[in-house]
Amino acid sequence: MTDLQLGRPRTRERRLDREVRCYDFLDELEIEYWRVDHEAAFTMEACLEIDKVLEATVCKNLFLCNRQKTAYYLLLMPGDKPFKTKELSAQINSSRLSFAGEEDMLKYLDLQPGSVSFLGLMNDSEKKVQLLVDEDLLASEWIGMHPCVNTSSLKIKTADIFGKILEKLGREMKTVNLIGE
Numbered sequence: 001m002t003d004l005q006l007g008r009p010r011t012r013e014r015r016l017d018r019e020v021r022c023y024d025f026l027d028e029l030e031i032e033y034w035r036v037d038h039e040a041a042f043t044m045e046a047c048l049e050i051d052k053v054l055e056a057t058v059c060k061n062l063f064l065c066n067r068q069k070t071a072y073y074l075l076l077m078p079g080d081k082p083f084k085t086k087e088l089s090a091q092i093n094s095s096r097l098s099f100a101g102e103e104d105m106l107k108y109l110d111l112q113p114g115s116v117s118f119l120g121l122m123n124d125s126e127k128k129v130q131l132l133v134d135e136d137l138l139a140s141e142w143i144g145m146h147p148c149v150n151t152s153s154l155k156i157k158t159a160d161i162f163g164k165i166l167e168k169l170g171r172e173m174k175t176v177n178l179i180g181e
Contacts, residue, residue: 006033022117059144060083061117073092081136115149
């Protein structure tokens with residue numbers, strides 16, 4: 001794992017286009033962000049180790065859909081909070097929710113499993129994915145998330161995420177209150 005760095009990598013070497021687009025997008029908005037490069041992170045445990053370096057609230061990003069696959073959701077919640085589909089389904093008045101498949105993840109967010117991120121919404125030009133945010137996440141000063149790849153992580157101010165970025169994306173969020181007990 002590398003040390004915490006301010007801003008984008010110095011070169012594009014070994015960087016995917018979807019990752020570089022995230023840096024371009026954040027730089028265009030003049031948003032300060034910190035970055036750490038690391039081995040691929042596939043588990044919340046790995047992300048928690050990364051977030052010790054970031055000193056930010058780890059953000060669990062879940063890409064969900066209803067049973068009919070007619071509604072898609074990106075749920076952001078604190079990484080240490082358990083997720084219960086029944087609890088969320090009741091709050092958003094949706095039929096039973098499940099994890100959306102890899103094909104839909106690529107189609108709507110241009111993301112692969114393990115790299116789901118709020119920043120993937122910049123790839124959803126048709127706005128097919130609704131953003132859901134657990135209210136506990138909003139209390140954090142900084143949030144840690146992937147730049148659309150799971151080999152780097154960013155630390156971004158919560159106010160910038162749900163202010164400047166959300167506004168630029170032309171998106172609204174629905175706040176949910178997940179107990180997770």
